[in-house]
Amino acid sequence: MKSAVIVYLPVMLVFLYLPQSFGQENNAIRGIVKDRVSDDPLPGATVYWEGESQNVVVTDTAGFFMIKTDQLPRLLVIKFVGYGESRRQITDKEWDKELKFFLSPEEISLDEVVVSDKREDHHVVSTEIGKNTISASVLKSIPALFGEVDLLRGIQLLPGVNTAGEGTTGLFIRGGSADQNLIQIDGAPIFNPSHFFGFFSVFNPDALHDVQLYKGNIPAQYGGRLSSLIDISLKEGNTQKIRGEGGIGSISSRVTVDGPLFSENSSFVVSGRRTYADIFLGLSSNENIRNNSLYFYDLSGKLMWRKGEKDKFTLSSYYGADYLGLNGQFGLGWANWISSFNWDRNINERTFFDVAAYRTHYNYLIAFSDEDSGFDWSNNFSETGLRGQLTWLADDATEIRAGVHSQLYHFAPINLAPAEGSEIEEINTNPRTGLQNNVFISGIFNAGPKVSLEAGLRWSQYQQIGRGVDYLYDEDDPIGNGSIRDTLDYRFPQRMQHYQGIEPRVAFRYLMGEGLSLKGAYNRNYQYIQIATNSSAGLPIDRWVPAGRYIRPIKSDQFSLGVFKNLHQNQWELSLEGYYKDFDNIVDLKQGATMLFNDNVETEMLSGIGWSYGVEFLLRKNIGNTTGWLSYTWSRVFRKIAGINENEPYNPRFDRPHDVSLVLNHQLSRRVRVSGTFIYTSGVAVTFPIGSYKLDYQRLPLYGPRRNEDRFPDYHRMDVAVTLKNKDKGRWWKGSWNFSIYNLYNRTNPFSYQFTDIYNDQINFAPGPGQEIESVRPGVIMTYLFGILPSVTYNFEF
Incomplete structure (x- = not known):
């Protein structure tokens, strides 16, 4: 811990006290x-001096x-698509001020206004590969x-993203398991x-600004997961008037x-959501x-405060909880609590410094009421982090980023406390703590008009x-007979194990x-914490295990190559990407493994080891009355682990070779929009x-040695x-109705x-007293979750 402070402190001081004249314009x-x-x-508005429309800059x-400019006044x-033009005389009194410009939406436009921080041909000219962005709209x-609008279900419609089956929000991206995705809210x-055992995600769509999915080239400032980064930003409140929306x-x-x-x-923004399934249950006879x-x-919630023209502070927080109770006998609850603080400083026009501190905490509780076998079972784990980053725009073609990131993981002991009079014995496990320090540097360079x-x-x-x-085990082999020959106890903060890795x-x-x-x-990535579970669907009680x-x-190396094309004046985006990824030290559970109280x-x-490969096709239309995309993915995933599948390669559950998604939205008129998806x-x-x-x-079923x-x-x-x-x-209240049908043609997909x-x-x-058994035969019973399912939602804004 002390060594990390010694290394980081001078770096942070250099960031904070860079000369103010460095790169000054x-x-x-x-x-x-x-x-x-x-x-x-x-973002993406065009700005230029009158008479110099060929020298355009774009807002970030x-x-x-x-x-x-060399002289004022000018x-x-x-200009911005869907908004009225702004023309303003700038005088020499405004050299040192940060000016504000307000554009008004054009009411005559029928098309949805797409706000983007990217130029129209960004899809082609950027170095981004394996990246997709979805706006809240x-x-x-x-x-x-x-x-119920759902972020993770929207991401499932993108190429390269698979699921474990119906009714789950777990994401399996380019051959990685669900715990290999770094999902963060404002950096936490x-x-x-x-929510609801995976049926819904925890993200309220009204609170989101946008979502960015990185699955091919994860930027160097992010790490800790092998397969993807899902970067979610909460929207900021406006600074002009109180407004609201909901449904x-x-x-x-x-x-x-x-x-x-x-x-x-x-400014501030506060968002809340609650289900009322429990209310309907209470009305039952x-x-x-x-x-x-x-x-x-x-x-x-999110608070924003600007201090002068150089400093911006934001404080974000999220809390979400679930609870299931069965007739007062069984209860299961879990909760996430996430907080983050960000400080963005413009040192000058070309140098920016960002500091972020966060803490994320997760806990669950299971209670079982019974005179003979009652118990309370609880657990919690957390991550606390601090990140500092310096960005320098050396010129219009070069951008440099450098920074540091520290993370403290704490996995509390699992505790099973028997109820009074219960015959169950108390169970306690030992805590686990991990400290991770990271240093990163990256740059974007234009080596000419083409490269x-x-x-x-x-x-x-x-x-x-x-x-x-x-x-300590006999012959240093925990997998053999698991015979423990000795135990080593460590106090805080003694080092128990050390790993490091270079990630180019x-x-x-x-x-x-x-x-x-x-x-x-x-891309090379290392992952130091992972989930060990018998379920691929994702459960609230899944066991996170740190490296030791x-x-x-786990280590992964990914190679990707793609062709990108824009059509019809950038209205259409077309891409074809291929990838190959290998995994080292990938883990799986042996047959009949027990994890919960072990x-x-x-x-x-x-x-x-493991490996995956695939090809992803995406055709997307972002502009016009009709928008949407068509994606197709062909992919395969394999693992080879001694002791599983007779030591031969096998497919994990989420290996799904073919995946097609079609998403269409059409604006029929100013008041009516239709949309549809096919999967x-x-x-x-x-x-x-x-x-x-x-x-x-x-x-009982008999299973062989082969897997999946x-x-x-x-x-x-x-x-x-x-x-x-x-x-x-013209009233202050505006409303709309959304009528949707899930599973339109009533397909019975097996769960x-x-x-x-x-x-x-x-x-x-069910055989029992008075229930005569006339025949018995072995059989297979299929369970499916949803047939045709209509729903209606009233949305409003004020």
Whole structure:
């Protein structure tokens, strides 16, 4: 810990006290462009001096711009698609001020205004490969389960992203498992991003600004996961007036309010959502149903404050919780609490410094009320981090980033406390703590009109530290007979184990012609914490395990190559990407593994190698009355781990070779929009029994040594939705209705198969007193979750 402080302190001081004149532009005008109605910044607006339309600058993600001039006064022109033009005379009194410009939306436009911080041909000219962006407005237009707009379900429609099956929000990206995705909110990671056991994600769409998915070339400033970065930013409140939006849906309602806080230099946004399934349960005439509880809720907020023209501070927080209670006998609850603080400083026009501090905490509790076997089972884990980054725009073609990042992981002991009088014995495991320090540097360089290069290097250094326990095994082999010969106890902060790794990142872009480019990338990543679980769907009680004496960090190397093309004046985007990724020290559980209350989990985990490869096609239209995309992915995933599948390669459950997604949105008129999605994927890989046997008069399935050599049937589904806006009568309240149908043609996609005896040819027959058994045969019972499912949501804004 002390060594990290010694290394980081001088680096942070250098960042903070760089000379203010470094890279200073004395012959430039600075300003910010905003929407006059919402006060949101307008990234991607064009700015130029009258008579010099060939020398255009574009506003950045915060709506900020800087434009050079040799003399004043001059007339400045600002334009943005879907907004009225701004023309303003700039005098010599405004050299040293940050100017504000407000553009008004054009009411005559029928097309949806797309606000983007990228130039129209960014898809082709950037070095980005394996990256997709989804705005909050696009997410809201996609038909949703129960009418509940869901971020992770929207991401599932992108190429290279698979799921474990119906009713889950777990993401399996380019052959990686769900825990290999870094999902962060305003820079703070989240451990469990789902509500309702994976049916919904924890993200309220009204609180989001945008979402960026990196799956090919993850920037050097991010690390700790192998497969992807899902970077989610909460929107900031406007500084002009109080406004709000929300919705009342089939199973939940939500509301978001934002506005100025103290002055035009500060703002707030508060968002809340709650389901009311428990209310409907309470109305049931069945007492067993009436006494059950089932609900989730989440709250998020963000404060913004600007100090002068150089400093901006934001404080974000999210809290979400779920609870399931069954007739007062069983209860299960879990919660996420995430907070982050960000300080952005403009040292000068070309140098920027960012500091972020965060803490994310996850906990769950299971309670079982019974005189003989009652217990309370609880656990929690957390990550605390500090990140500092310096960005230097050396010139219009070169950008350099460098910084440091420290992370402290703490996995508390799992505690099972028996109820009074219970026959269950108390169980406690030992805590686990990890400290990770990272240093990174990256740059984007234009080596001419055709070639652009992005290169980065990240060094990660991880230590498992005390308080904790290491078990020593006979022949140093925990997988053998698991016989413990000694125990080593460590106090805080003694080092228990140490790992480190160099993570190079490089990408290039070569322009082959008008609107056509070739891109490639290589990425190496290390992951020091992972989930060890028998389930691939993702459960609230999944066990996170840090690297230690017997569990090594996972390493992956990914190579990707793609062709990118824009068509019809950049209205259409076309891409074809291929990738190959290998994994080292990938882990899986041995047959019959027990993880939940096991303090020496290394006796249940096997490690080996893995690899995945695939081709991704994407055709996307972002402009016009009709928008959407068509994606197709062909991919394969393999693992080879000694002790599993007779030591031969096998497919994990989420290996789904074919995946097709079609998303369409069409604006019929100013008031009516229709949308639809179609999904087709190969069935998940599973293990079916090779026979059966009887035990205590019950038939049980018999499984062979081979793993995941069978498959579910192919999955396909179509969803549709219609949004009808109420007539705008000039009132302060505006509303709209969304009517959606999930699984339009009532496809019965299997969720699970049960291999069991079927009595009297009735799958629901339960033998018992007075229930005569006339026939019995072995059979297979298929369970599916959703047939055709209509829903309605009323959305509003004020």
